[in-house]
Every structure is written in C-alpha cells, then in structure tokens.
Amino acid sequence: MAFQTESTGISPFERKIWLSSPTMHGPELEYVTGAYKTNWMSTVGENINEVERLACEKIGCGYAVGLSAGTAALHMAVKLAGVKAGDRVFCSDMTFDATVNPVAYEGGIPVFIDTEYDTWNMDPAALEKAFALYPDVKVVVIAHLYGTPGKIDELKEICDRHGAVIIEDAAESLGAEYKGKQTGNFGRYNCISFNGNKIITGSSGGMLLTDDKEAADKVRKWSTQSRENAPWYQHEELGYNYRMSNVIAGVVRGQFPYLEEHIEQKKAIYERYREGFKDLPVVMNPYDAENSEPNFWLSCMLIEPEGMCRQVRGEREAIYISEPGKSCPTEILETLAEYNAEGRPIWKPMHMQPIYRMNGFVTREGNGRAVTNAYIAGGALGKDDRPLDVGMDIFQRGLCLPSDNKMTAEEQEQVIEIVKRCFE
Numbered sequence: 001m002a003f004q005t006e007s008t009g010i011s012p013f014e015r016k017i018w019l020s021s022p023t024m025h026g027p028e029l030e031y032v033t034g035a036y037k038t039n040w041m042s043t044v045g046e047n048i049n050e051v052e053r054l055a056c057e058k059i060g061c062g063y064a065v066g067l068s069a070g071t072a073a074l075h076m077a078v079k080l081a082g083v084k085a086g087d088r089v090f091c092s093d094m095t096f097d098a099t100v101n102p103v104a105y106e107g108g109i110p111v112f113i114d115t116e117y118d119t120w121n122m123d124p125a126a127l128e129k130a131f132a133l134y135p136d137v138k139v140v141v142i143a144h145l146y147g148t149p150g151k152i153d154e155l156k157e158i159c160d161r162h163g164a165v166i167i168e169d170a171a172e173s174l175g176a177e178y179k180g181k182q183t184g185n186f187g188r189y190n191c192i193s194f195n196g197n198k199i200i201t202g203s204s205g206g207m208l209l210t211d212d213k214e215a216a217d218k219v220r221k222w223s224t225q226s227r228e229n230a231p232w233y234q235h236e237e238l239g240y241n242y243r244m245s246n247v248i249a250g251v252v253r254g255q256f257p258y259l260e261e262h263i264e265q266k267k268a269i270y271e272r273y274r275e276g277f278k279d280l281p282v283v284m285n286p287y288d289a290e291n292s293e294p295n296f297w298l299s300c301m302l303i304e305p306e307g308m309c310r311q312v313r314g315e316r317e318a319i320y321i322s323e324p325g326k327s328c329p330t331e332i333l334e335t336l337a338e339y340n341a342e343g344r345p346i347w348k349p350m351h352m353q354p355i356y357r358m359n360g361f362v363t364r365e366g367n368g369r370a371v372t373n374a375y376i377a378g379g380a381l382g383k384d385d386r387p388l389d390v391g392m393d394i395f396q397r398g399l400c401l402p403s404d405n406k407m408t409a410e411e412q413e414q415v416i417e418i419v420k421r422c423f424e
C-alpha cells in the first residue's frame with residue numbers, strides 16, 4: 001500500500017488513523033477474567049457495583065445505574081421524566097440520534113432547538129423562543145456535543161423558570177467540567193455512555209445518573225424486567241432487559257482510572273490541530289475557556305465562509321468543485337480517506353433528518369422549519385449557499401478530524417499537512 005500520490009509526495013498511513021477507537025490498558029482483562037473465574041457472568045457482580053461507585057465518585061452524582069447502553073439510560077430518563085404519548089419534548093438538534101430516539105420510543109414528539117456558535121450546543125435564545133411557542137413543554141434533553149459543555153447556566157435558568165425537567169446527555173462529555181462541576185450533574189436524570197468510540201469504553205454500556213434515590217431504584221427495577229418482590233415472576237409494570245453485564249462492567253472498571261489520561265491526550269491532539277491550522281481559514285470547535293473544561297473527545301474544524309469551495313450535499317451523497325486557496329468538508333474527508341485516515345462529517349442535525357422532517361424546529365430568529373424545507377427542496381440556498389440556521393451551517397462547513405488518542409504527534413503532523421494541501 002506504499003503508493004505516493006504524486007501531487008503531494010505524502011505516503012498513505014500504513015496503520016489506519018481512526019476517528020476515535022478503544023484504548024485498552026491491561027486491567028480491563030483482569031476484571032473480565034475475574035468475572036469469568038468467579039462465574040459472575042450475568043448482570044450481577046462486583047464489577048457492576050464497583051463501576052457504579054466509581055462513576056458517582058468521579059462525577060459527583062448521588063446514584064449511578066449501570067445499563068446496557070447510553071441509549072437505554074436515555075430511555076429510562078425519558079420514562080422517569082414522565083413523557084407520555086403526544087407530549088412535546090425540546091431536544092438538542094445537532095447531536096447523535098440516540099439523544100432523541102428515546103423520546104420517540106415513548107410516543108413523545110421531539111421539537112428541535114437550534115445550535116449556538118460558541119459551544120455548538122443548544123442555543124438558550126432559541127430555547128427561550130421555543131417556550132413562548134410551546135408553553136406546555138415539561139422536558140428538555142440537552143447534549144454536550146463532542147465533549148464540550150453547553151451554556152448550562154443559561155439553559156438551566158430558562159428550564160427552571162418554565163418548570164421543565166432537564167435530561168442531560170453527557171454520553172460524549174464524560175469527565176468534562178462546567179464551572180468546576182462534572183457534566184452529568186446538571187439535569188435531574190442524566191446519561192453517560194461506554195460505547196466503543198467514547199472517551200472510555202466497556203465495548204458497550206451506559207449509565208443513568210441522578211441524585212434521586214427513588215428514581216435510581218425504579219431504573220434498577222425497570223431495567224431487570226420489572227420483577228416484583230415475590231416467589232415467582234410477578235409483574236406490575238412494563239419491564240426492560242437493559243441492565244449492564246458484569247463482564248462489560250469489568251472493562252469499564254479497568255478503563256475508569258485512565259479517563260484523565262485520555263482527556264490529556266485528546267486535549268493535546270486538539271491543541272496541535274489548533275496550532276497546525278492557524279494560517280488556514282478555519283477555526284476549531286469552540287468552547288468557553290473561562291467557565292468550562294471540555295474532555296476534547298473529538299477535535300473538529302469549521303471552515304470560514306471565505307475558505308469554502310462550492311459543495312452541495314443531497315440526502316446521500318455530496319459533490320464539490322475544488323478551488324485554489326479553498327476547500328470543503330467533502331474534499332478534506334475524501335482526501336483523508338485516500339491516506340487511510342478517518343474523519344467524519346459533523347453529526348447531521350436532527351431537523352434535517354428525513355425521519356424527523358415533520359417535527360418542529362426552533363431557531364433564534366425566523367422560521368427554522370421553512371428554511372430547512374427550502375434547502376432540502378432546492379439542494380442549496382441563495383447565491384452563496386449559506387444556510388440560515390446555525391446547525392445546518394456548521395454541518396455544511398464543519399468536520400470531525402482524526403482524534404484517536406493512539407495517533408502519534410508525527411502521524412498528526414502528517415494529517416495536518418494533508419489538510420493544508422487541500423487548501424492549496
């Protein structure tokens with residue numbers, strides 16, 4: 001595979017550079033082996049107890065319940081918050097679909113809230129407007145994208161004033177802080193994930209976090225098929241098979257002590273990109289350095305409007321026209337792939353997803369939904385192709401860079417060089 005592309009003289013990576021892959025350290029195997037040797041190969045055991053304790057200790061929450069996935073934790077949170085069929089729920093718009101699907105599992109109707117440019121999370125001004133449009137909404141699901149805490153104080157103040165419960169989706173932001181407090185503490189029912197690409201992993205798994213003991217107990221019961229205390233299988237409530245396995249918990253237990261190390265590595269990656277791209281018409285995914293400390297899970301970049309070549313995206317494919325001095329996410333991602341490095345588009349906003357095309361979408365100004373529909377119908381908007389809502393704009397101009405913590409500094413320098421060449 002050692003061909004050299006004549007235009008750049010750079011050879012492709014022999015070992016694939018991943019977006020974000022699991023990083024194991026050794027103790028994971030010991031705890032998994034421990035479960036095997038003691039035959040605690042089910043959803044009960046010391047590993048589960050221990051990871052729940054470690055999560056509470058690290059994050060500072062009262063209770064943590066180990067579950068099979070972050071999505072399961074969000075589903076339990078949506079049930080705890082009392083979402084019923086037909087209820088509208090405000091949700092982050094630029095996020096992974098697991099943030100919002102659990103609302104739909106319960107028959108709720110997600111209404112998407114546009115994104116702000118300062119942290120790429122839910123825009124408090126759009127949320128305020130949403131409460132004016134839908135004053136009855138009682139639940140708000142807020143994600144911290146790519147490990148960067150959102151504007152928590154502003155969002156919380158608005159939700160408190162409207163008597164709405166916050167569900168915090170901290171699946172991507174484990175270990176990130178806002179004003180000295182860990183994410184996963186700000187909502188009433190919160191979730192983290194140990195999916196394979198997250199900052200620490202169990203290969204899969206997740207947790208429901210809360211300070212409410214009764215809520216935690218309910219989730220322990222619901223997630224193990226809602227068995228009542230009786231000599232036989234006795235059921236009064238709908239049950240789920242959502243509990244974490246003691247084997248998976250062994251992996252998570254082995255990973256927990258390395259969370260800080262992973263965050264340091266991810267932060268170094270972010271800073272090398274920021275330094276490497278300082279002469280390009282791009283910015284890194286931003287954060288509020290005064291009030292927050294992200295976990296830097298994924299490094300992303302946003303191309304300034306004047307640095308964008310023409311790029312048009314349909315539902316399933318994209319085309320672009322290369323231009324000197326300019327580039328676009330499609331060109332950069334295709335070029336990285338040629339060199340055996342994995343980037344990814346920004347998570348496509350929920351309001352642009354066909355499955356949620358009938359759902360409400362609230363922007364701080366104007367009619368968000370009308371703009372989106374015009375864009376989807378026409379493929380492009382206006383003469384400079386600049387969409388009007390923030391999520392669509394970041395999706396159009398942004399991308400996730402290879403952010404694997406096993407990538408060496410030299411490999412990253414090469415990634416930076418490849419991206420730079422796209423702008424030549």
Ligand SMILES: *Cc1c(COP(=O)(O)O)cnc(C)c1O
Pocket residue numbers: 068069070071072095096098099143169171172192193194195204205206
């Ligand atoms: C990964 C992720 C989830 C879901 O977690 P799983 O453990 O994969 O179910 C939820 N929300 C966001 C924002 C995520 O990135």
